[in-house]
Amino acid sequence: MPIEALTIDVNGHALVLSAERAAFDPHAKSLFIADAHFGKDAVFRARGIPVPVGTTGETLARLDALVAAHRPESIVFLGDLLHARESHADETLDALAAWRARHRELALVLVEGNHDKHAGALPALFGVDVVKEPYALGPWALCHHPQTVDGAYALAGHEHPVYRLATRLDSVRLQCFRFGARAGVLPAFGAFTGGFEVNAGARGEALYVIAGERVFPLSDRSSSTIAAS
Template identity: 35%
Template sequence: MMTRDIEVAGERLTLHAQRAIHWAATRTLLVSDLHLGKGAVFRRAGIAVPSGDTEGDLARLDALIAEFAPERLTVLGDLVHGAATERSAWVERVRAWRQRHADVAIELIAGNHDRHFDVASLGILVRPGKVSAPPFVFAHHPEKHTEGYTLSGHVHPGVTVRDGWRRHRLPAFVFDRDVGMLPAFGTLTGLHDVERASGRRIVAVTPAGLLPVTER
């Protein structure tokens, strides 16, 4: 199953196996932690990683926009990974991608990595801190806010799932009482293991779709 509807703070949210959330009531698509240009940063440092990560991630966004036709795309922090110049190939690709989706309002809740590049120069609205979207608060860091239920990123949550004798470490959506975390959207992103706990809802992202994970 590539999508799964859940209720959070009284609202229906659609989780997608491409590591995104669609909030149909407001036609808002949410993603987090793309870390665009991370491959280029690694290659400049002499670390051999394949190219094409930015193109692949933009293509996945294209598919999500085509599927949900959102009015707004909100990135919950860390759209970019590191410093770049106007001559960086990935910058030109992202700017061209933004122009193709000129009818979609795209905003970034600034994350800790976004300080390294002027994201506004890509044609994307940058919002510092947090944004109130009742009953939610959109933020980068997974912190409780009195104004509403926090939807956030930053952690790159993951969970280990057993399949017989095999163990699979998978990206995951995590929902606690006051804070929800999206899996990192970017291809070249790691995972931070989260614990299963009472009252915590975890939905793992597998190659075959979404898998709810029960408490041990």
């Protein structure tokens, strides 16, 4: 089944929300990715915790799918591109280098996050421009840490938001996008990341949950239009 996307209006600007846990600005032709945490599995193994190999490859495959679907000219990573210093393991860097070789035409920008400061930068051959938050691009203030920015709508990561849907017998945690009047938070893109439940703090926000291959508005407050107050 093909992955579907949902286009919403944020203060008069289109933003495409993908079930692949990313957002796309069709005007700027830029893809926004939060919290990829590449190499997190290598970090765990280096620290003596046995975890499966392959999460970096899975994450890169989804990134390939997004590039094929949207044909962006640039990708902006909203922080935490790498997980830690041990993410520079050969297995991770080799996979990233192979991906970069397939997409040399793409401009890559990293808005530095807290994990990036400890992990250290990728080698220069990867061609990633590292910037501080907030990074201005069109109507957006692109950040890692959720915040408000005068004169722009802020998009951030860091929180890894998930929403818990529950019945009396069962529950499921679904990754989600959350949008307030002046700022929004994207779900974590990485295949090996946890989540922070936003149920209690989501009042007045528009929430869009990812279920399978689709993005759904959670309730009536999650309309297709988000306007600043």
